[in-house]
Amino acid sequence: xxxxxxxxxxxxxPRSTQIFGSLLVAALLVLPFLALLPATHPLAxxxxxxxxxxxxxxxxxxxxxxxxxxxxxxxxxxxxxxxxALGGYAMGxxxxxxxxxxxxxxxxxxxxxxxxxxxxxxxxxxxxxxxxIVTIPGLLALVFGWFAFRSKIKGVYFSIMTQALTYAGMLxxxxxxxGFGGNNGFTGFTTLLGFSVTATTTRIALFLATVVLLLLALxxxxxxxxxxxxxxxxxxxxxxxxxxxxxxxxxxxxxLVWTLxxxxxxxAGALYVPQVGIxxxxxxxxxxxxxxxxxVALGGRGTLV
Numbered sequence: 001x002x003x004x005x006x007x008x009x010x011x012x013x014p015r016s017t018q019i020f021g022s023l024l025v026a027a028l029l030v031l032p033f034l035a036l037l038p039a040t041h042p043l044a045x046x047x048x049x050x051x052x053x054x055x056x057x058x059x060x061x062x063x064x065x066x067x068x069x070x071x072x073x074x075x076x077x078x079x080x081x082x083x084x085a086l087g088g089y090a091m092g093x094x095x096x097x098x099x100x101x102x103x104x105x106x107x108x109x110x111x112x113x114x115x116x117x118x119x120x121x122x123x124x125x126x127x128x129x130x131x132x133i134v135t136i137p138g139l140l141a142l143v144f145g146w147f148a149f150r151s152k153i154k155g156v157y158f159s160i161m162t163q164a165l166t167y168a169g170m171l172x173x174x175x176x177x178x179g180f181g182g183n184n185g186f187t188g189f190t191t192l193l194g195f196s197v198t199a200t201t202t203r204i205a206l207f208l209a210t211v212v213l214l215l216l217a218l219x220x221x222x223x224x225x226x227x228x229x230x231x232x233x234x235x236x237x238x239x240x241x242x243x244x245x246x247x248x249x250x251x252x253x254x255x256l257v258w259t260l261x262x263x264x265x266x267x268a269g270a271l272y273v274p275q276v277g278i279x280x281x282x283x284x285x286x287x288x289x290x291x292x293x294x295x296v297a298l299g300g301r302g303t304l305v
Contacts, residue, residue: 005102019077021305028057028211034206047203054203056057056274057210063295064304065261070293071302072230073257074237075154078289079162079244080265082169083137088273089173089268091185092134093120094129095197095274099190106188107181117179126193133270134263141262142255149251149258154240163286170284185280197274210271217264221304224257233257 031053034045062084069075079224096105097120104113122128144165148158148228176182195202224230236250243250273279282288 008155013254024229027210029208032207035200035204036242038242047198047200050203050207051275054207054210055272057207057214058268058275059292059295061210061214061217062292063122063299064214064221064266065264066292067296067299067304068221068224068257069261070266070296071300071304072224072233072237073254074240075254075258076159076293077162077261077284078159078293079164079166079297080292081286081289082166082284083141083265084272085169085173085281086137086140087133087269088279088283089180089186089269090129090132090266091270091273092189092279093105093123093132094126095189096186097124098192099188100295105181105186107184107186108179111176120179131272133266136188137262137269138259138268141259145255145258147256163289166284166289170281170286173281173284180193181280184282185278185282187278189274189277192274197277203275206271206275210268210275213264213267213271218304220260220264225304229253 031045032050034043035047035050037044039046062080065082065083066077069077099218100106103109104116123132144162148161153161172178173180173185174183180186189197191197192202192206195205208223232243232248232250232253235248236253240250269279269283
């Protein structure tokens, strides 16, 4: 059984690599404040560039989340886009309620709806939206994973099922009657926690929150890699049958890391939406999930970076 690759790399990483990583983190923490400089300043960073880098960092969190399940547990998911999009839609519901005030969201008025659907109740409160952001992707992953792992579905069959899951979600959210804006999705956001979403200070706060989430995701991955849990995940990937013969039930370990990965994607999606200003069913497209798998493959499975 091979040792988790992240732990091996961390031990063998030259000092120059560690210094580079520290400088990169410092640069990401300083970068957003350069947006406060006058536009004529040579070090000034535009809000457009800040938003672009913020989007990339959100995608980086998705890549880390996917690496946890593919690089360690050996489960290739081609459907992580649905967890990312569900977190984004949960945040979008809150932002749409903030933009609508006491009325209905704009797309509901356009469709001549007279009242909010029951699943929109309470979404004007950020705390409730945060619960949705964490629990909806997590519950979907938990239910899907429980049935999949209980049925011992693995390999290419598992990948196909995850791709079918995100494709089904995309088709569902494209329908106007589901209450999620149809193919247009959610847009026209105005405020977040009382602050304008287009304000430079809000952009800076969202960027920093994304950096913190990425660092937390990497820290969690590294902590798992050097723990007994990480070694068991590696055993699941390399020799699941042998692990079972040793008295371990791999289903629980797979289900836990699968659900954790989905929650990380949901949080990334929630930070993505206010930065880009829109969320629609296109984020659930299977091609997006396949792209995430390509990112992980190019970056190296089981490395997290």
